[in-house]
Amino acid sequence: MFLASFPLFRGISGLVTDVRKFMEEVETLGANGFGKVTAGISEQGVRAGEASHRTILRSQVGRIVIFALAVIQSTTCVSAFSICMPQEGASVAPSPEGTDIVRHVNGLIIIAKPVGGILGVRLPSLDSVTIRKSDSGLLPVHSLSGPDELGRIAFIENDMLNGRHSLKVIQVDGGNEKTVFQAEGDALWSNAVGRHLALERRTGQVALVAAVRPALLKTADAYLMEGKLQVWGLENRERLPVEASALDGPICWFPDGKRVAYTALIAPSEAESLLRSHLDVNESFAGKTLGWTKVPCVHVLDVETGKSRALHVGERPVVSPDGRFILLSDFELQWRILDIESNRSRGCHSPGVVYPGAIAVVDANTVLYWALPTDGIASPSTQHSSSDSGKKKLRALKLLNLRNENFQTVVPVVDPKHAVSFGIRAQTTK
Numbered sequence: 536m537f538l539a540s541f542p543l544f545r546g547i548s549g550l551v552t553d554v555r556k557f558m559e560e561v562e563t564l565g566a567n568g569f570g571k572v573t574a575g576i577s578e579q580g581v582r583a584g585e586a587s588h589r590t591i592l593r594s595q596v597g598r599i600v601i602f603a604l605a606v607i608q609s610t611t612c613v614s615a616f617s618i619c620m621p622q623e624g625a626s627v628a629p630s631p632e633g634t635d636i637v638r639h640v641n642g643l644i645i646i647a648k649p650v651g652g653i654l655g656v657r658l659p660s661l662d663s664v665t666i667r668k669s670d671s672g673l674l675p676v677h678s679l680s681g682p683d684e685l686g687r688i689a690f691i692e693n694d695m696l697n698g699r700h701s702l703k704v705i706q707v708d709g710g711n712e713k714t715v716f717q718a719e720g721d722a723l724w725s726n727a728v729g730r731h732l733a734l735e736r737r738t739g740q741v742a743l744v745a746a747v748r749p750a751l752l753k754t755a756d757a758y759l760m761e762g763k764l765q766v767w768g769l770e771n772r773e774r775l776p777v778e779a780s781a782l783d784g785p786i787c788w789f790p791d792g793k794r795v796a797y798t799a800l801i802a803p804s805e806a807e808s809l810l811r812s813h814l815d816v817n818e819s820f821a822g823k824t825l826g827w828t829k830v831p832c833v834h835v836l837d838v839e840t841g842k843s844r845a846l847h848v849g850e851r852p853v854v855s856p857d858g859r860f861i862l863l864s865d866f867e868l869q870w871r872i873l874d875i876e877s878n879r880s881r882g883c884h885s886p887g888v889v890y891p892g893a894i895a896v897v898d899a900n901t902v903l904y905w906a907l908p909t910d911g912i913a914s915p916s917t918q919h920s921s922s923d924s925g926k927k928k929l930r931a932l933k934l935l936n937l938r939n940e941n942f943q944t945v946v947p948v949v950d951p952k953h954a955v956s957f958g959i960r961a962q963t964t965k
Contacts, residue, residue, distance in 0.1 A: 632909050633941035636934045637661065640897050643707060644932065644946060645688060647676040647954040653688065655707060656946055658897075666709050677722045680732035680741070682707050682958035687769065689715075689734040689741045693722040700728055702741065704769050715741070715772050729762055729783035736959065738792040739769035740838070744783045750800065755827045757866065759783075764797055766838050777841040782831060785891075787854045787861075795836045796852040796861055799843075800829035806848045813847055813873070813880045820882070821848045821865040833863050833873075847873045847880060855896040856959060862902060864892050872937070886942050889930060895957040897934070903957050906933040909944060 637659045644656040645666065652669025653676060656662070666688065667673065677700065679690035686707045693700045700722040702715040720727025729744035747762035764781035767774050782798040789796065801809075803825055809832065814820055824830045833852045836843040846852075849863040849871065861873045862883070868890060870883040885892075887907040894903045908931050932946035932955065949955065 633936065633943045636901065636936055636941060636943040637945055640901060640934065642897055642957055642959045643682055644903070645679055645681065645956050645958070646946075646949065647679055647690075649953075650675050651692075652676070653679065653690070653705070658945060661945060664707075666707055667705060667712075668709075676954065677728070678730050678732045678743075678954050680734040680956045683734050683736040683739065684959075685739070687734070687739070688956075688958075689732055689769065691722055691728055691732065691743070695721045695723050698725065702743070702767060715767060715769055726760065726762075729760065730954070731783065731785050732956075733786035733788055733795065734769075735788045735792050736790075740775070740788075740792065741767045741769060742786045742788070742795050742797070743767070744781050744786070744797075747783050750782065750829070752800075752828050755829075756823070759800075759831070761800070764795070764836065766795070775838055777836065777838050779834070779836050779841075779843050781834075782850065785851045785853065787852050789835070789854050790856060790858045793837060793839055795838060796846070796854050797834055797836065798831050798850040798852065799834045799845075801832045801845055801848075803827065803830055805845065806830035806832060809845060809848050812878070813871075818882065820869055820871060823866050824848075831866075833861065847871070851892055853893050853896050853902070855899060857899060859899075860896075862893050862896055868892055883937065884940050885935060886940065887933070889951075891951075894932070894955055897957060897959065900937050902935045902937060903945070904933060904935060905949075905951065905955075906931050906942070906944075908947070 640658045642658050644658065646654045646656070648654050648669040650670055651667065651673030652665070652671075653667035654669075655664040655666050657664065667676070674692045674694050677691040677693040679688060681688035687704050688707060689702065689704050691700055692703050698721045699717060699719050701717040703712060704715060705712040718727065722728045726747040727745065729747045731744065733742040735741070743765055744762040745765050747760045750759040750761035752759065760783040762781060762783060764779045764786070765774055766777060779797070780799055782800065784798045787796045788794070806821070806825060810821065810825075821830070830848060831850045832848050833846045833850065834843050835846055846861065847863060849865050852861050852863045854861050859875055861875065862870060863873060864870050868885070868888055870885050870888070870893070871880045872883050873880040885902075885904060885906075887909070889905050889907055891905055894905065897903050908929075929948045930951045931944050932949055933942045933944050935942045
């Protein structure tokens with residue numbers, strides 16, 4: 536697994552990958568594009584700084600200082616932490632691949648592209664379309680979700696230099712871009728909003744995690760961010776009167792449009808009780824987190840009543856389109872499938888999976904997920920390398936058939952820093 540697969544280094548890897556992206560954009564744009572590059576660094580996630588940092592960034596000299604410090608930080612972080620971390624394992628997924636999985640899937644993959652762009656990939660045709668043009672003077676896309684059944688995509692646009700962020704919506708044909716709300720707080724330096732969105736496919740409601748702060752777990756070997764789960768309406772541009780504490784991780788709607796799956800922390804005793812109800816005695820899952828003072832657990836929130844309940848120890852829930860099961864994982868990227876009706880769960884093998892893992896359950900038997908390139912298939916590397924571990928292979932997006940564990944690549948090259956989402960119904964795009 537690559538660096539971000541290990542929980543202790545998720546925050547650090549966000550810094551390192553952002554610095555690399557910053558360097559790549561400096562190379563591309565040159566000195567005259569420096570102001571644009573500085574805005575572009577907020578595309579993903581350097582997790583540091585508050586108002587004083589933003590003040591420095593408003594000056595050209597300050598931008599240069601920050602850039603120099605970031606380069607130094609990127610070098611020292613990788614060197615120091617790679618000494619104590621497990622070495623990267625397999626660099627490819629096993630072969631051969633399936634060839635006919637994608638032809639059963641109808642939808643649109645959307646990918647955030649720097650700076651400010653959104654790219655679409657149609658399934659099953661695999662045709663790519665530009666929804667929002669990159670490097671056209673737009674602010675960075677921090678996170679995104681969709682499309683829904685009306686062809687809408689929700690996304691957070693981040694304005695780092697002015698210390699604010701906006702929830703916006705755009706059609707898959709690139710038209711009718713609107714602002715749902717604008718709020719104070721930079722999504723990057725102030726963590727005013729998390730990295731994940733969930734657009735309900737019919738009602739136009741968007742779930743997000745706001746006011747994100749470090750979760751203070753003394754015994755944890757992971758850097759977790761925690762905030763408040765909120766729900767907003769695209770149509771009335773109002774926030775629903777419900778809220779729940781949640782980790783900044785994937786959020787997923789049930790098909791009834793009334794319930795949201797998310798991850799929150801629970802007591803170890805409650806976690807052990809839940810695991811006993813879900814695992815056989817010879818099964819291992821979520822073992823690394825049971826010794827923490829609080830344990831990540833998938834929850835469900837009823838947005839009408841405001842009531843929530845714990846479902847299964849683990850994180851990163853994705854709900855099947857029919858609402859019958861949830862796919863979730865632990866911090867070692869082991870997958871389990873929780874049957875909602877029976878409350879039984881079972882393990883699931885995911886060939887070549889890498890962090891952040893599953894993206895969406897696209898139909899009753901198929902999952903879209905982040906993966907290593909398949910053995911025998913060439914994959915380019917990042918332009919820049921760390922001081923000790925060399926260049927990293929770019930990742931792939933694959934479909935997995937849950938019945939027979941066959942898989943097929945649908946997007947062969949994706950930068951792991953870029954946000955990705957999937958909508959079941961793809962509308963006509965330009």
